[in-house]
Amino acid sequence: xxxxxxxxxxxxxxxxxxxxxxxxxxxxxxxxxxxxxxxxxxxxxxxxxxxxxxxxxxxxxxxxxxxxxxxxxxxxxxxxxxxxxxxxxxxxxxxxxxxxxxxxxxxxxxxxxxxxxxxxxxxxxxxxxxxxxxxxxxxxxxxxxxxxxxxxxxxxxxxxxxxxxxxxxxxxxxxxxxxxxxxxxxxxxxxxxxxxxxxxxxxxxxxxxxxxxxxxxxxxxxxxxxxxxxxxxxxxxxxxxxxxxxxxxxxxxxxxxxxxxxxxxxxxxxxxxxxxxxxxxxxxxxxxxxxxxxxxxxxxxxxxxxxxxxxxxxxxxxxxxxxxxxxxxxxxxx
Amino acid sequence: xxxxxxxxxxxxxxxxxxxxxxxxxxxxxxxxxxxxxxxxxxxxxxxxxxxxxxxxxxxxxxxxxxxxxxxxxxxxxxxxxxxxxxxxxxxxxxxxxxxxxxxxxxxxxxxxxxxxxxxxxxxxxxxxxxxxxxxxxxxxxxxxxxxxxxxxx
Numbered sequence: 001x002x003x004x005x006x007x008x009x010x011x012x013x014x015x016x017x018x019x020x021x022x023x024x025x026x027x028x029x030x031x032x033x034x035x036x037x038x039x040x041x042x043x044x045x046x047x048x049x050x051x052x053x054x055x056x057x058x059x060x061x062x063x064x065x066x067x068x069x070x071x072x073x074x075x076x077x078x079x080x081x082x083x084x085x086x087x088x089x090x091x092x093x094x095x096x097x098x099x100x101x102x103x104x105x106x107x108x109x110x111x112x113x114x115x116x117x118x119x120x121x122x123x124x125x126x127x128x129x130x131x132x133x134x135x136x137x138x139x140x141x142x143x144x145x146x147x148x149x150x151x152x153x154x155x156x157x158x159x160x161x162x163x164x165x166x167x168x169x170x171x172x173x174x175x176x177x178x179x180x181x182x183x184x185x186x187x188x189x190x191x192x193x194x195x196x197x198x199x200x201x202x203x204x205x206x207x208x209x210x211x212x213x214x215x216x217x218x219x220x221x222x223x224x225x226x227x228x229x230x231x232x233x234x235x236x237x238x239x240x241x242x243x244x245x246x247x248x249x250x251x252x253x254x255x256x257x258x259x260x261x262x263x264x265x266x267x268x269x270x271x272x273x274x275x276x277x278x279x280x281x282x283x284x285x286x287x288x289x290x291x292x293x294x295x296x297x298x299x300x301x302x303x304x305x306x307x308x309x310x311x312x313x314x315x316x317x318x319x320x321x322x323x324x325x326x327x328x329x330x331x332x333x334x
Numbered sequence: 335x336x337x338x339x340x341x342x343x344x345x346x347x348x349x350x351x352x353x354x355x356x357x358x359x360x361x362x363x364x365x366x367x368x369x370x371x372x373x374x375x376x377x378x379x380x381x382x383x384x385x386x387x388x389x390x391x392x393x394x395x396x397x398x399x400x401x402x403x404x405x406x407x408x409x410x411x412x413x414x415x416x417x418x419x420x421x422x423x424x425x426x427x428x429x430x431x432x433x434x435x436x437x438x439x440x441x442x443x444x445x446x447x448x449x450x451x452x453x454x455x456x457x458x459x460x461x462x463x464x465x466x467x468x469x470x471x472x473x474x475x476x477x478x479x480x481x482x483x484x485x486x487x
Contacts, residue, residue, distance in 0.1 A: 004394075005396075008396055010396070010399055011395060011399055011403070014399060014402050014403070014406070017402075017406045018402045018405065018406055020406075020409070021405050021406040021408070021409030021410070022405075022409075024409040024412060024413055025405070025408070025409050025412070027412075028412060073408075074405060074408050074409070076401050076402070076405055079401045079404045079405055080397070080401050082404070083397065083400055083401065083404070084397070
């Protein structure tokens, strides 16, 4: 037991004040209950043949939800959730979802956008977007709870595909998702440039508020809660002296199930530039709602990953020779 | 939402930077008390100016008490807002009553209405009036003072 716990005495008078507070909050509750009842009566009185029936109904339902939210936010279980961001929440409930969304919005979303922009992923792969869902990755064998966007990982860790979780915060973000893992840093010596490569494609993955895990069959046909693995995971194997490789995982919301999923594999294999990728996304009506990124560079495990997967031997890039380097302050003694 | 980590953040950077070299110097010179007087004064000034003083005190409560505290706080805010609303409503009712009475008066007797609603043009408090202070003024009474309008004459 910590010293703080041992010497801690509860705040004097807090129990009485809490009781009084509960009495006051009961008042709000009864008032909100009356309001909800009134709104419900209004919804019942609406004419279904009216042209604006749906819009009005939705508006009133939103007001009902807000009233309930105002009630529930005062409850101790939700206050606990506000104070402790790591506490698991029942995501089927609107109030819990709103609290989680706020926590995510304050930290994770901003961090993600910072990393995506500072690592230049946003113009290099897809145009800018507003993240709506929380994409979290976990690699088998890596014991970190949450992988921060932009982390540099060893090749041995990324040899196997990550476990992806997509957490939507709104009901209208539920549905089918597709996932594309893009690498815009394949060295292209012929054109003195870099090429884009698609490493992994999943499509038609059903995601809901409570079912957030991205599942796909390793063998056979997908079941009801599984998606399709269009392109099997190719482990990133960076080249020696070619710098970092950025692996961007994009989560797209699908308007409808993808038609002609069999032909997609070759199409994604043929993608070599960001422009082609953008065209593909546009054609398939994929709307980016979430993203994540990690980085790889050549390390002592890269060669073993190549061997393991039967990939061709890596290229070795040489840095600029010392004699060709411009004389700067930093390398004048080289 | 409570910012629980604010206490860790608020160590004044300037003081932290100053402390290191100052202590080294004094140790070399061999003076007692760690820092010399001038530096100590700067340190004290920086400490008084630092954000540390201005931040609200962090509540060192147990999680259960923090939850209770938040619930009490929310209820208190609700109570205060209720009070405010009641007061505003009362003022609104008062204003409506006054307006109604004035409208009636205007219809009954426009002359009386005019007398009742016109504002007095005279300034009740001159601008030169001294604001109330704890101590008497340096010049207790200026006998030669005259109104600005009189001065003009």
